[in-house]
Amino acid sequence: MLGRNDLCPCGSGKKYKKCCLNKDMASERSSRKVGLSQKQYYELYSKISEFSRDEKFKAEYDKARETFFIMEDEEINSKFERFFNTYFIQDHIMENKKVMTVEFFEANRDNLDMVERDILRSLFESYVSVYEVKEIQDEKILLKDCLNDVELYTEDINLLKDFKVGSPMIARVVKVGDINILIDITISISEAIKDTIVNDIKALFAQYEDIYKDMKTFLIHHTHILYKYIQQLLEPSIAEYLKNQRAEKASKAEAVEVCESDDKVITMLNQNIEEDLLQSGIDFWNGYKAANGEVKGAENGWAAGVEYYVKKEAGQSITQAQIAKKYEISPSTLGKRYKDLKAE
């Protein structure tokens, strides 16, 4: 063991107690604190996880899987089970408009200790985002949230030891006690990928601005988008699959260019809906617009609502989750639009 009066292992030539001892002790204290926070988080996480597997949540579980996963390949999807579990517990909005953590909180209100309450409060607000290392200090790292323009410190530095100032990543921060830990897997990404994701998400947010009051609220409701990027980044066959899908969509869009329309909803229906229902979708949408005048809100929400409506009318067994996924919106947004359209 290294004694206080031994030479410091850093090679300074000074005694350990006059050199790195204090720093080493501080970093040990800090990593013990991080370890404790992680333990507290994972204990609560497994409780919620167990709670979420109750038979009464089975239908929600299936719906969440449909929204979360991109491909129907069990072997590939099994790699993302851990992410899915976090999504299901913290992000999936159920029919009753609640997420599992809220459901858990309400069912266990009287049996939770202070620490658990505290973590739950942080979980209600937690989301996946794109971060960048802003500053590296001895016991903590300053992260900049590139989507939300806020900065925060994390003490979870072991996880980030290969990161440098400027390194971009996808991460999920949860506050436990007075410490921010990084849950799930923190993924290092390239500068180019960072820019793509940030631009995509900012553009999406712009479409939804009238629905969500700020970027944070938008991100809390759309974590599945970031989880989809994660799946693409970690699994090349998913990236390939999506590339082919995009190409297919593009060629379909080209084929129907003759009926190119100023109305983006119609353009989207053209690209998405099967040919046998396309005309009734367009007719229905035109009818709705004629009756309601100017329609506000993101076009993909409306297009999704129209597709769901005409498929229901045609007697197809289709879920809101399937359609929502296709248009990259949340099932609750689709639900809202469907309600609007149905009221007509």
Ligand SMILES: [Zn+2]
């Ligand atoms: Zn030293």
